[in-house]
Structures are given as C-alpha cells and as structure tokens.
Amino acid sequence: MNDHPLRTGLGLRRGLLPELLTMADGVVDFLECAPENWIGVGGAYGQGLERLAERFAIACHGLSLSLGGSAPLDQAFLARTRQFLERYQVRLYSEHLSYCSDDGHLYDLMPIPFTDEAVVHVAARIRQAQDQLGRRIAVENISYYAAPYQAMSELAFIRAVLEEADCDLLLDVNNIVVNACNHRYDALAFLQGLPVERVVGMHVAGHYDEAPDLKVDTHGAPVKEDVWSLFASACQRFGVQPTVLERDFNYPPLDALLDETARIRQLQQAAGSVRDE
Template sequence: MKLPDASAGLGLRRALLDELRAAPAGAFDFLECAPDNWIGVGGRLGEALDALSERHPLTCHGLSLSLGGTLPLDEVFLAKTRRFLDRHRVVLYSEHLSCCTDDGHLYDLMPIPFTGEAVRHVAARIGRVQDVLGRRIAVENVSYYAAHPALAGEPDMDEASFVGAVLEEADCDLLLDVNNVYVNAINHGYDPHAFLARMPGRRIASYHVAGHYDEAEDLKVDTHGAPVKGDVWALLAEAYRLHGIRPTLLERDFNLPPLPELLGEVARIRQLQQAASPGHGADMLRA
C-alpha cells in the first residue's frame, strides 16, 4: 500500500486523540506517530491508536535509532518496531539523519560531521535497519544549531552533498523537512532555494512542514510549537514545483490549538498540492 502523492496528514498526538477520533471523514488523509512512544502501550490509549489506525493510513517517524551514533543499533527495539509497523500496516517509516545517543539517550538530535567516513558509517547502519525492518525507510534532514566539531575548518562536503551521498550509499529515501531547510538556511547562512534544488527528487518519499520560533533575525528554532510561517509555505510550494507532489505532514508537538486550526493548515497543504498539480493552470484558463 502506498499513500497518494497528493495527500495531507497530521501528527498523532495523545492530547488530540479524542478530537482525531471524532474528526469528520476526509479532514486529513493520514496520521503520523512515533512508534517509540506507542510500542507496548495498552489500555485506553492503545485502543484509541488501534481505532485510528483502522480508519486512517498510518505513517511512522522514529525518534531514537540514532543513525549517526556509534553505539550498536538496538536490534531488540528494531524487532519490536517491525512488529508495530506490520500490525498497523504502516505505509511509510522514517528516521532522523542525526545522532541522539552517547552512553545513553540524549533526547535531542545532534548533527553528524559532513564527511565521507560519516556517510559510510551512517549508510551501513541504515542498511542494517532496512534489513531488520524488511522495508525501505526514509531519512529526514534535521535542523542543527552548532556544527559538529569535526565540521570546523573545511569539512569534506556541505550539508546538501552529505544528505545526497547518504541516500545514494544507503539506497534509501528522503523525508524532506521543508521547515528544517528554512531554519538551517537562516542559521547557517545558505540559500534555501539552492539547497532545495540540489535534493534528489526521485528519492523524496514525503515532506514535513512545521512552525518555528523567531529567536532573532538570524536565529530560528525548530520548535514544532507554532503555526507554519509564510516563508515555509512558499518553500513547500517551490519543493512541489521542483520535485513533484508527495504526501505532506503537518507537525505540531505542543502549544496545540483546537483541531479546526490544525485542519486549516492541513487544508493549506492540499491547496498548494492542487496548485502544483498538472493541469491546474489549464483548468484556471478554462474557468
């Protein structure tokens, strides 16, 4: 099973469970959850998840594999993840292109050095994850605020080159987070449009959009705690034009507004997808 390219989803958060179950048909096309937060959960919460996954396609976005880390992959957790994905007929599984462990879980996403050695290391770990899960995965470009120490001076490659090299070496897909592109571009002084243009469109499995916090003119923080800003919507529209429409998720983790406000942003995704669809211009000319 595969999601239609022109589909718009919403993050499944526990605080929204009752509202999501009561949402009208067609309010969103799919839901996304972090399996790390749901594996082994039973009772009322488990029943609610089961009910939602019966009614709506489910995608999963992992939090704790630490693909860029040096500790061995947690294969017991991977086996549990595979059972979760199979049970809920998950149509897409993704993880972050980052490190989140160092003698324990850091509960944050740390950058990976943009080097050839790191490409080979991460790609090997992605390959093992794909083998254990029995499926192709997507990796997400992440936001970062300070370069890894190994990036000081002259790194082997820039961020866009590193992302592309990992995708080729691992033969996996890309979850392109458009907000992360915008945040990193502001914080690290590069052109977000040029970065988008360098992404391999054939490997893009889906997109994410989210809100961020304006700490300063030259410092943006990827919070997932605010509405999506206009510059990010414009960048998503550009991504559609450059690389085509793909399933797109609205991420919102806290400061949750009433569900109708979130569904308004889901509707905005659908509007941009429709505007970028083939024949839309011709339809407008006939109108």
C-alpha cells in the same frame, strides 16, 4: 483505506488524541506517529490508536534509532518496530539523519559531522536497519545549531548518504528554512540541489524567530509564510508527496490545525501532479 494515496497528513500526538477521535473521515489522508511512543501501549491510548487506524492510514516517523550513533543498533527495538509497521500496514517509515544516544539516550537529535567517514558509517547503519525492517526507509534532514566538523556541505552530505545507503529522503521543509537562516545559505538553492527521485515525503512545521539571523525549530507554532512558500516550490520540484503537519505542543483547537492541513492540500493541488507511490 490502505490503498488510498497518502497526500495530506497530521501528526498523531497523545495530547491531540481526544480531538483526533472526533475528526471527520477524509479531512486528512493519514496520521503519522512515532512508533516508540505507541509500541506496547494499552488502555485508553492504545484503544484510541486502534480506532484511528481503522479510519486513517498510519505513517511512522521514528525518534530513537540513532542512525548516526556509535553504539550497535538496538535489534530488539528494530524487531518491535517491524512488528508495529506490519500490524498497521505502514507504507512510509522515516527516521532522523542524526544521533540521539551516547552511553544513554540524549533526548535530543544531534547533528552528524559532515565527513566522508561519517557518510560510510551512517549509510552502513541505514542499510542494516533496512535489512532488519525488511523495507526501504527514509531519513529526514534535521535542524541543527552548533555544527560539528564539516568537510563538506550539508547538501553534499545528505546526497552522499542517500546514495551510499540507497535509501529515501523525508524532506523537512521547515528545517531547510531554519538551517538556511542560521547557517547562511540559500533555502531554494538547497532544495533544488536535492535528488528528485529520493524524496518520498515531506514535513511542515512552525518555528520561532529569535532574531533576524536566528530561527529556532519548535514545532509549537503555526507554519510561517516562508515555510509555506518553500513548500510550494518543493511540490513543484518533487511532485505531490505525503506531507505531515507537525505540531508537538501549544496545541490550538483542532480546527486551526485542519486549516493548516487544508493549506497543504491546496498547495499540493496547485502543483498538479502526484508521483507514483
């Protein structure tokens, strides 16, 4: 099972657990979870995770490492995460290119100022995390609304961090669509500016159109057509990468989610190539 290519995935959420346990083999290639939501969890949830891990590969997408923060990285948490990744033979681990703590957890993903100093700071923390985890990690481009100081563009900042840290990119296609609308740039040009060799996975998700010039990243609705269109372009540019459908609330019946993962697979197949993992 763990040698199978990771192509089409679905987010593993506790609210979906009963339905995920009924899924037929092969409808998705893997499930993606936030390790901090499952580390040390026992009872019915822990047993559910074990049962799913026997049938599906597990990928991990972290929430609380706070790579852009100022407080020292949590060494105990990194150690527990490494154990979790090794236990479940996780091949793809990603985190957010953001910070989420400041003298306590902020319960949100905050954007990092786009400056040379921030590049050096966050890249050093990514390298430290990679050393502690014993593996390369991928960082995800986040959605943001109130932009901090920008001495460079978002695209230039991401490219600089990837180069300085020598890490990979988890490409969130929905976040590009959201940011392109809210910050007035061209989504396809942004996509084409990203380094092909760094992209090792993708996310698609739903958002809410608050106004013609304002999109809100919700993960609580079906994927919109502009995201599907950009995802098709991403598959053409970056090859077929492990791609997760993220849905965090407003869960529809499982069949509706599997219709969306089937569309991921369809667009991947149309792209026609799978980059070596």
